[in-house]
Every structure is written in structure tokens, then in C-alpha cells.
Amino acid sequence: MTSRWIRGVALTTVLSTALGAASCGYLLHPERRGNSGGTMDGGTLVMDLLWLLPGIVPGVVALVVDFSSGAIYTGRAAGMAVTIPPDGRVALLLPESPRPATLELRLVTSAHQVVARRTATVGPQIQGQTVELQLGAFTRSNPHEKVYLEVVNANGASARLPTAMELRP
DSSP states (O other): OHHHHHHHHHHHHHHHHHHHHHHOHHHHOGGGTTOOSSOBOHHHHHHHHHTTTTOHHHHHHHHHHHHHHTTTBOSOOTTOOEEEOTTOEEEEEOOOOSSOEEEEEEEEETTOOEEEEEEEEEBTTBOSOEEEEEOTTHHHHOTTOOEEEEEEETTSOEEEOSSOEEEOO
């Protein structure tokens, strides 16, 4: 009887800890701490609200921790957009880099057509560098085409900004 009771308590403790960790945005998403607004993560909110079932205190504590730390926010503002002005000029401030590197900055369409490109060098001695890309005639001929920023390093590895840039009329 005693070992059965101990197993029950142990199982309850393990499940409570697992659910607590799974529902707390503070523990699940440490990169979100410090956000002050944006889109709320529905999954984290629902799990925090489910903590109201076992008692008011765990639910309120979960909500207070996630809202006060900002971990409940995804960090993306609702309707966030990057826009390109009518003249088609895009200026980018390059980040600082501890090591020298050459980057190719591209504006590409969703069909992977490169519409503008510029090569830039970053490094510890180069700070505050701005690079300008010009879309030119592309903006007038394809006003509704989605354009993405793509960065390619010297090894050929590339990364694309997940948000499409919108052409401003």
C-alpha cells in the first residue's frame, strides 16, 4: 500500500512538473523574454489558462509570469510589413561582425528571380556600413510581386528574410 502511494505521488509530481514546464512560456521560450507586445502565442496562453483548473493560484501565477516577462508574445507585431518605397530603393544597415566576411545581398522574387544584388564586406574594422539596393523598372512592371531579402555568404550558404517586402504605391 505504501509503495503504491509513493508511486502515485511520484507520478503526480512528474506530470505536474512536465505540464508546468510545457505551459510556461518563460521556460519554453527564453528568447521571448523582454518582449513588450506583439502577437500572443495562443498555445502558451491556453496552457496557462488550463492551470486555472487545478486551482486559481497556479493559473494566475502562470499568466502573471508569462505576461510580465513578455514570454507570451511572439515578438512579431500583427500585420508587420517591410515596405519598399515607390522609387524602389532599399537601404540596409549591415551588422557588426567579429570576423571579416563577404556577403551578397539580394532582392529575390518568390520564384527565386534575382531583381537586385550588391556585394558587401563586414568585419571588426567596418562598422555602420549601409548598402543600398535598387529595384528599378521591376517595381513598375510587377507592382504586386512579393520580394524577399536574401543574404549569401562566401561559402554559398544563404538565408532569406521570412517576411515579404511590399511595394508601396
